[in-house]
Amino acid sequence: MNTPFHFHTQFHLVTLLGLKAKNSIELLDGIKKVPPSSIYYHTHRFLQQHHYLSPEPPNDFAYWLTNILNLKRLGEAFASVDTVSFANMEELRSDFIKILTEYISEGRYVAECQAGEEFHFMACKTFVLPMPYVAHNLREFAEILDKISIDSLYFHMFEAPRRLGRQENDFSMWFKSIGENELAKRVSGYDPYTMTLESLRQRTVGTVRRYAKY
Amino acid sequence: MPSISDYVPIIGQSTIDELFLLAERLKGKAIQNINSTSVGGGVAEILTRMIPLLKQLGIDARWDVIKGNEKFFGITKNVHNALHGVNIQIPPEDLEYFLQVNNENAAEINFYGDILFIHDPQPIALIEKKKDIARKWIWRCHIDFTDPSPDIMNFLKLYIEKYDCAVFSAPAFSRDICIPQMLISPSIDPLSDKNKELPEETIRTILERFGIDKERPIVTQISRFDYLKDPLGVIEAYKKVKKYVDCQLVLAGGGATDDPEGLKVLEEAKSMASGDPDIHVIFLPPASDIEINALQRASTVVLQKSLKEGFGLTVAEALWKAKPVIASAVGGIPLQIAHGYSGILTYSIDGTAYYLKQLINEPEYAKKLGLNGKEHIKNNFLVTRHIQDYLLLFLSLYHEGDVIHL
Numbered sequence A: 001m002n003t004p005f006h007f008h009t010q011f012h013l014v015t016l017l018g019l020k021a022k023n024s025i026e027l028l029d030g031i032k033k034v035p036p037s038s039i040y041y042h043t044h045r046f047l048q049q050h051h052y053l054s055p056e057p058p059n060d061f062a063y064w065l066t067n068i069l070n071l072k073r074l075g076e077a078f079a080s081v082d083t084v085s086f087a088n089m090e091e092l093r094s095d096f097i098k099i100l101t102e103y104i105s106e107g108r109y110v111a112e113c114q115a116g117e118e119f120h121f122m123a124c125k126t127f128v129l130p131m132p133y134v135a136h137n138l139r140e141f142a143e144i145l146d147k148i149s150i151d152s153l154y155f156h157m158f159e160a161p162r163r164l165g166r167q168e169n170d171f172s173m174w175f176k177s178i179g180e181n182e183l184a185k186r187v188s189g190y191d192p193y194t195m196t197l198e199s200l201r202q203r204t205v206g207t208v209r210r211y212a213k214y
Numbered sequence B: 001m002p003s004i005s006d007y008v009p010i011i012g013q014s015t016i017d018e019l020f021l022l023a024e025r026l027k028g029k030a031i032q033n034i035n036s037t038s039v040g041g042g043v044a045e046i047l048t049r050m051i052p053l054l055k056q057l058g059i060d061a062r063w064d065v066i067k068g069n070e071k072f073f074g075i076t077k078n079v080h081n082a083l084h085g086v087n088i089q090i091p092p093e094d095l096e097y098f099l100q101v102n103n104e105n106a107a108e109i110n111f112y113g114d115i116l117f118i119h120d121p122q123p124i125a126l127i128e129k130k131k132d133i134a135r136k137w138i139w140r141c142h143i144d145f146t147d148p149s150p151d152i153m154n155f156l157k158l159y160i161e162k163y164d165c166a167v168f169s170a171p172a173f174s175r176d177i178c179i180p181q182m183l184i185s186p187s188i189d190p191l192s193d194k195n196k197e198l199p200e201e202t203i204r205t206i207l208e209r210f211g212i213d214k215e216r217p218i219v220t221q222i223s224r225f226d227y228l229k230d231p232l233g234v235i236e237a238y239k240k241v242k243k244y245v246d247c248q249l250v251l252a253g254g255g256a257t258d259d260p261e262g263l264k265v266l267e268e269a270k271s272m273a274s275g276d277p278d279i280h281v282i283f284l285p286p287a288s289d290i291e292i293n294a295l296q297r298a299s300t301v302v303l304q305k306s307l308k309e310g311f312g313l314t315v316a317e318a319l320w321k322a323k324p325v326i327a328s329a330v331g332g333i334p335l336q337i338a339h340g341y342s343g344i345l346t347y348s349i350d351g352t353a354y355y356l357k358q359l360i361n362e363p364e365y366a367k368k369l370g371l372n373g374k375e376h377i378k379n380n381f382l383v384t385r386h387i388q389d390y391l392l393l394f395l396s397l398y399h400e401g402d403v404i405h406l
Helices: A026-031 A036-049 A060-067 A071-077 A089-105 A140-147 A150-163 A170-176 A181-188 A199-209 B004-011 B013-025 B041-056 B071-082 B092-108 B124-133 B150-160 B200-210 B230-240 B260-274 B289-296 B315-321 B350-362 B363-378 B383-396
Strands: A005-021 A118-133 B030-035 B060-065 B116-118 B136-140 B167-170 B181-183 B217-220 B248-253 B279-283 B301-304 B327-330 B344-345 B403-405
Touching: A005 A036, A005 A150, A005 A170, A005 B013, A005 B383, A026 A060, A026 A089, A026 A118, A026 B344, A036 A089, A036 A118, A036 A150, A060 A118, A071 A118, A071 B124, A118 A140, A118 A150, A118 A199, A118 B013, A118 B071, A118 B383, A150 A170, A150 A199, A170 B150, A199 B071, B004 B013, B004 B383, B013 B217, B013 B383, B030 B041, B041 B060, B041 B167, B041 B383, B071 B092, B092 B116, B116 B124, B116 B248, B124 B136, B124 B150, B167 B200, B167 B383, B167 B403, B200 B289, B217 B230, B217 B315, B230 B248, B230 B279, B230 B350, B248 B260, B248 B289, B260 B279, B301 B315, B301 B363, B315 B327, B315 B363, B327 B350, B344 B350, B350 B363
Parallel strands: A118 B403, B030 B060, B030 B116, B116 B136, B136 B167, B167 B181, B217 B248, B217 B301, B248 B279, B301 B327, B327 B344
Antiparallel strands: A005 A118, A005 B181
16 A cells, blocks of 8 residues: 655745845855755745746845846856755855855955845745645646645645755655656656746646556 | 635635635634724724634634824824934933833733734833733834834834844844844735725726826825825926826825824925816825725826835735836835836936836836736735735744744
């Protein structure tokens, strides 16, 4: 008997850290100091708040460097960090620190933002909640995935692997557990950071339906 | 009053189901909201809409209002202005009186809530009751805290830091204080009289009643008559535009019962508008929501030229109606408008006049801004998202840690 898949959802409550930056040096100081939940928030917020837009601004740091400080090259370096390849927020933080340290060590003019346009460090508390949806096979799985909220999809694809320390996304782990290794590999192969959540849902539902036995 | 299920066509069934799941986790907890006015202003408006919806979700949410006389509200208005960075000295005897009125209220109020949810500075010193009754206390700041006068900030900090947490509407309002600070943006209700769809006939009748010509461009600012909303600056911007573009200006709004300054500002606006029949300065009594809705819907461009702003709900209201909005980049307004994408952000009267001419002359561009703005409001600033944040806020008082499994 296969273990059924229990769908969960998650919500974020945003916390303010009372810490801000007006230039790249202060941004580096802040990135070094803030808790991991702040790195997580600033690299994942856009996914949910603007999930209807594509392409997405990739993360708050890149957005601020590019659009407020007008540091386009540095902004692009932040934007192109391969978020999906980092196992946790500490590794991701180290990469940001490396990029900024290298940039600052080149000794360029330190651009400052206008008053009122500072980067405000925030973080989030995440609440995980079981949903009353359980899938016993791929057919049921696809049906549920088609109707659950975008927050639930987000939890299983982003939150679980990035913040709860799981090896990969929850869907792929379950597919493997029921012997659907090829399907697991396909879904694991997505770069979910480069599509809207709605596209991710449709793509996943479509793939699962191809493997489901009707 | 709408039922919670009436929101399904707007935000989807799954989001409503999730609100019920969260609310279940708060069974048995009474939430007691306390503020200083039951009518007028954004706080009263949000509570009026939100309390019945929370009740439908099964939450025991209630609302009490503190009592105060003219002297008290005169002082709290000065406190409000000082927090907005206006250079006002508040004498110690006024602060004493402020505390005295808070103490009198604390003695009279029945504190039945498990969570005491205190809104804005007027009732802030009720927190002194915590040492007697314990419970969980939240201070919800709805005003612009970017640049508060240090004296008044230091005075309020003595009380803020006694709360379990503080809630602000924009990241820039965050302060160096020793309690957790949360970010929760306020919201609008798409089904309220102020925001629901209106028949063309209703809009036409209301325009006729105010003598506004539907055939020519209408530029509108809806807000209380308050210096911080800069109605005089709006008239100045309109006068600059009027030299080149034929249009009408509507300045409409009411006054809150806790704002004694309103009538003075209204008179100044009227006097500045006199002699131009295309400027309509309209003082709206409470319960004018349909009129406000109609004026916004009839507008060609909506302005919000505030000098300071807690959040600027009128921006969200106008964007929800897919109107192009030109607004000052203050308070929570930049959270609602990405410049050139979902509206226009300005910093001056000249800037406002420049973009106003542009939007009246380029209706296709203006339309695109309005449509993008509507989508952004739908995803981030409707009352259902606000309710979700409040449920999480209440739950956070009972759970430690960054990741909480409910």
